[in-house]
């Protein structure tokens with residue numbers, strides 16, 4: 001078997017075209033959606049990601065409010081900036097790129113962003129709602145993984161999903177998203193991590209295997225069931241260039257479908273961030289309230 005390649009670039013382009021339509025609809029109602037991005041310091045990978053996010057905003061008609069901040073900023077100054085964005089009515093979404101410099105407490109900054117402007121969906125209020133199944137903003141990478149599966153026609157309901165990695169950004173919210181009793185979910189989810197014994201015993205059972213480990217090519221062919229759908233969230237810089245968490249060339253021989261790196265999950269993360277921003281802009285509009 002040679003796997004179908006799941007084309008994240010093409011699916012992301014569909015989502016971005018839909019977002020651009022929604023931006024036009026909002027404009028007709030007098031709303032210009034805006035996303036504030038905050039980049040602290042000069043981590044080269046973060047700078048590349050933030051540049052891509054800002055460019056994608058412009059292409060979708062979303063105003064990007066760019067804040068490039070010196071790494072020496074104090075936590076108090078950063079919190080003051082977040083506060084000013086919280087009260088700026090032209091800003092509908094706020095994204096503080098992670099990681100932050102070590103003298104700044106990330107949790108404090110994430111919790112300072114208003115949940116109503118939390119374009120990343122990282123605030124504990126939004127993560128709690130996601131767990132409860134009442135959430136509106138879903139972190140962009142997990143949302144992108146689900147969107148890839150749904151738009152590729154992969155049946156999630158009833159599937160055995162194995163997520164390798166338990167980060168707050170990917171593994172934990174993805175598990176919460178996929179086990180909900182809802183359309184495009186309803187899976188049986190196992191989350192594996194550094195404490196998991198015999199990782200391959202779990203990954204070999206997966207109908208849908210999601211690798212979010214952060215180590216190049218750590219999912220090898222012997223760890224994947226024949227006919228599995230494999231989603232690679234990894235973005236590892238190696239001497240040979242960008243590599244995913246999956247040994248792509250070997251695993252594609254056994255999988256039914258697989259995402260490439262680059263061109264898989266990465267473009268979806270950006271598309272779903274834009275989608276979150278327009279959803280936040282719509283939710284901020286005054287209008288009739290239920291009840």
Ligand code: GUN
Pocket residue numbers: 095096097098099120140141169269
């Ligand atoms: N760092 C790595 N991924 C992300 C992301 O999706 N959002 C933010 N804010 N920082 C990140």
